[in-house]
Amino acid sequence: MNIIGISAYYHDSAAALIRDGEIVSAAQEERFTRKKHDPAFPENAIRFCLEKNALSLTDIDHIVFYDKPLLKFERLLETYVSYAPKGFGSFLMSMPVWLKEKLYLKTLLKKELARMAGVKTKEIQPLLFTEHHLAHAASAFYPSPFEEAAVLCMDGVGEWATTSVWTGRGNCLEPQWEINFPHSLGLLYSAFTYYTGFKVNSGEYKLMGLAPYGEPRYAKLILDNLIDVKPDGTFRLDMSFFNYATGLTMTNKKFDRLFGGPPRKAESEISQKEMDIAASIQKVTEEIVLKLAQAIHDEFKIDYLCLAGGVALNCVANGELLRKGIFKDIWIQPAAGDAGGAVGAALAVWHQFHNKPRLVKKPDAMQGSYLGPAYSNDTASAALEKLGARFTHLPDSALYPRVADILAAENVVGWFQGAMEFGPRALGNRSIIGDPRSPKMQSVMNLKIKYRESFRPFAPAVLADRVQDFFELASPSPYMLIVADVQEAIRIAPDDGSEELFGVEKLKQARSTLPAITHVDFSARVQTVDQQTNPRFSSLLSAFNDKTGCPVLINTSFNVRGEPIVCTPEDAYRCFMRTEMDYLVINNLLLAKIDQPVSKEDDSWKEEFALD
Amino acid sequence: MRFGLIMNAIMSRLILGVLYYLTVLPIGLILKMSGKDAMGNQFDKDVLSYRVISKKINSDQMRKPF
Numbered sequence: 098m099n100i101i102g103i104s105a106y107y108h109d110s111a112a113a114l115i116r117d118g119e120i121v122s123a124a125q126e127e128r129f130t131r132k133k134h135d136p137a138f139p140e141n142a143i144r145f146c147l148e149k150n151a152l153s154l155t156d157i158d159h160i161v162f163y164d165k166p167l168l169k170f171e172r173l174l175e176t177y178v179s180y181a182p183k184g185f186g187s188f189l190m191s192m193p194v195w196l197k198e199k200l201y202l203k204t205l206l207k208k209e210l211a212r213m214a215g216v217k218t219k220e221i222q223p224l225l226f227t228e229h230h231l232a233h234a235a236s237a238f239y240p241s242p243f244e245e246a247a248v249l250c251m252d253g254v255g256e257w258a259t260t261s262v263w264t265g266r267g268n269c270l271e272p273q274w275e276i277n278f279p280h281s282l283g284l285l286y287s288a289f290t291y292y293t294g295f296k297v298n299s300g301e302y303k304l305m306g307l308a309p310y311g312e313p314r315y316a317k318l319i320l321d322n323l324i325d326v327k328p329d330g331t332f333r334l335d336m337s338f339f340n341y342a343t344g345l346t347m348t349n350k351k352f353d354r355l356f357g358g359p360p361r362k363a364e365s366e367i368s369q370k371e372m373d374i375a376a377s378i379q380k381v382t383e384e385i386v387l388k389l390a391q392a393i394h395d396e397f398k399i400d401y402l403c404l405a406g407g408v409a410l411n412c413v414a415n416g417e418l419l420r421k422g423i424f425k426d427i428w429i430q431p432a433a434g435d436a437g438g439a440v441g442a443a444l445a446v447w448h449q450f451h452n453k454p455r456l457v458k459k460p461d462a463m464q465g466s467y468l469g470p471a472y473s474n475d476t477a478s479a480a481l482e483k484l485g486a487r488f489t490h491l492p493d494s495a496l497y498p499r500v501a502d503i504l505a506a507e508n509v510v511g512w513f514q515g516a517m518e519f520g521p522r523a524l525g526n527r528s529i530i531g532d533p534r535s536p537k538m539q540s541v542m543n544l545k546i547k548y549r550e551s552f553r554p555f556a557p558a559v560l561a562d563r564v565q566d567f568f569e570l571a572s573p574s575p576y577m578l579i580v581a582d583v584q585e586a587i588r589i590a591p592d593d594g595s596e597e598l599f600g601v602e603k604l605k606q607a608r609s610t611l612p613a614i615t616h617v618d619f620s621a622r623v624q625t626v627d628q629q630t631n632p633r634f635s636s637l638l639s640a641f642n643d644k645t646g647c648p649v650l651i652n653t654s655f656n657v658r659g660e661p662i663v664c665t666p667e668d669a670y671r672c673f674m675r676t677e678m679d680y681l682v683i684n685n686l687l688l689a690k691i692d693q694p695v696s697k698e699d700d701s702w703k704e705e706f707a708l709d
Numbered sequence: 710m711r712f713g714l715i716m717n718a719i720m721s722r723l724i725l726g727v728l729y730y731l732t733v734l735p736i737g738l739i740l741k742m743s744g745k746d747a748m749g750n751q752f753d754k755d756v757l758s759y760r761v762i763s764k765k766i767n768s769d770q771m772r773k774p775f
Contacts, residue, residue, distance in 0.1 A: 161771070162774075165773075165774055165775055166774050166775075167774045167775035168775050171775075174733075175747060175748075176748070177729075177733050177737075178733055178736050178737040178740065179737060179740070179747055179748045179750075180737070180748075181729075181733050181734040181736075181737030181738070182734055182737075185726075185729055188725065188729055188733070189722060189725055189726075192725050192728075193721055193725075202774065203774050223772065224774075225771040225772060226771060226772075226773065226774045227771055231766065258763075261763065262763075270766075271765075271766070272763035272764070272765070272766060273762075273763055274760040274761060274762050274763055275760070275761050275763050276759060276760065276761065277749070277761055278748075279748055280749060280759070325752040325759075327756070327757060327758050327759055328757065328758075329757070329758045329760070331758045331759035331760045332759060333749055333752055333753075333759050335752070336748070336750055342748075445771075446771065449766065449768045449771075450768045450771050452768075
């Protein structure tokens with residue numbers, strides 16, 4: 098049985114294909130259209146899922162959408178009723194879209210699908226719809242390695258739920274309790290993302306990255322004024338400080354007064370205040386997540402926890418949760434945001450609608466999240482020849498040592514291998530990699546390759562069996578969703594006086610023998626790599642270790658700021674030529690920048706990607 | 710064409726305005742006067758938890774967009 102799950106029309110559209118309960122393909126639409134967080138109908142992603150598996154739309158048994166549009170509309174109306182006369186402006190903005198399109202989403206989806214398949218609308222099979230948090234919960238529990246687990250979903254909002262708690266056993270996933278809109282941990286975090294001058298729905302990462310530079314001096318202010326948290330972690334927000342329920346911004350004047358000024362202007366200088374605010378909201382978020390987790394453990398007496406929803410991408414909070422040891426182990430869906438809802442919705446149809454049994458897989462059923470398009474050496478070389486690129490073909494035995502040499506000489510390498518990752522992280526198949534021991538790598542990669550803010554740290558990829566030599570992390574973190582501290586042994590004590598450095602100044606001081614991946618608080622967002630899940634990346638790490646004694650590489654996503662991660666060899670070559678990247682490796686093909694013909698392109702491409 | 714677009718913008722605003730002030734606002738005011746707090750706008754010192762018990766899932770409901 099073939100089931101396609103679709104996530105679309107809000108942010109981060111995606112499609113996933115489940116065959117007889119197995120996740121076979123999944124991709125985000127943004128990778129094909131090259132528009133970050135593209136909310137459009139995921140035509141390209143669906144087409145990829147079909148073509149990869151030699152299917153046509155008429156071979157699909159079920160097509161399922163990841164939320165219930167009419168319940169969402171009901172929530173919208175109830176919100177306007179509750180807050181009237183506030184919200185008229187927002188009502189004028191949102192209603193036309195709903196009345197023209199979203200209210201008829203079922204028809205709209207069918208029309209799009211019929212157009213794709215070249216058939217009449219009535220020939221498209223009936224669509225199915227899961228609730229938004231069911232899609233998240235299913236994406237967290239069904240692929241997890243646990244027979245029995247509690248599930249915690251936290252995001253901005255779906256229909257009503259913003260936080261939901263579930264229990265899963267076998268193929269059965271039962272909803273227990275929830276917290277409803279407008280009280281939302283995701284929207285609270287986004288409100289601070291907005292207030293500190295970053296983009297909502299994409300800048301949350303930056304806020305999290307900024308937190309270690311600050312002190313949580315606003316945490317009490319937040320807890321005393323904005324939010325009432327109960328002992329079980331459930332909460333309500335004081336909506337008189339927020340504007341998102343009825344307005345076009347996240348926060349309001351009352352919020353500004355509480356925090357002593359208007360929101361920071363985008364791209365203006367980041368001050369200590371923003372850093373302190375980032376540290377404060379991060380602390381509050383962690384407190385709430387820990388309280389929720391403790392309450393869930395006390396109530397259901399289950400040893401394992403699965404997480405999904407955008408808040409589960411907060412890898413600092415995840416790291417805290419893991420270290421607290423409330424649960425024996427936790428598993429986080431790598432596509433925890435809305436894209437992952439496509440996988441979850443499809444799995445919910447298989448296990449719930451059809452009541453099919455669930456086979457627990459180890460290490461999990463996401464296959465490293467390598468579920469996207471792959472390109473053979475032949476396809477890639479044909480594409481590169483067309484672009485006039487110059488490359489050499491190296492067999493595996495020669496490739497790994499050669500790339501290890503290149504990396505050890507402080508070159509930055511684009512590493513493009515096999516199937517593209519599903520979810521927001523590049524996990525070694527669409528990555529830019531470098532030597533983490535190099536003191537200059539962080540600023541080189543931030544400013545010359547990614548064209549992004551210099552305060553943002555990079556993540557390490559490490560051979561799974563060597564992780565404890567470098568990081569205080571006892572369990573695998575294959576999806577880069579856990580932050581852990583670097584081991585004491587590799588830390589460097591700050592020089593005299595550097596303790597007094599403030600904010601981004603702190604960056605100038607190397608914190609460990611792997612300075613490029615060690616954040617100012619000695620933390621790192623770790624990806625563990627094993628031979629079974631990603632043999633090619635693992636072989637490269639081994640080769641680098643053989644040469645240098647260091648089984649760690651910097652791993653950052655293959656894109657520039659504001660650009661979706663590259664999908665095809667053409668995307669990779671374009672990105673390689675536009676940046677100061679030194680080498681590009683596509684499967685077995687090696688390209689050196691100095692061998693390439695001079696690019697005729699000027700800098701105008703930078704306009705193509707809106708700053709994120 | 711341009712005239713049509715302008716007329717469309719005016720008409721849709723007019724219709725939405727009437728809809729808002731004749732239905733959304735009065736219902737909201739009535740609810741407010743009757744003391745209903747559907748959105749949970751007030752903090753409640755007396756309760757131990759703000760949780761809402763979830764509805765059981767009926768998988769047949771997946772056929773419906775609501």
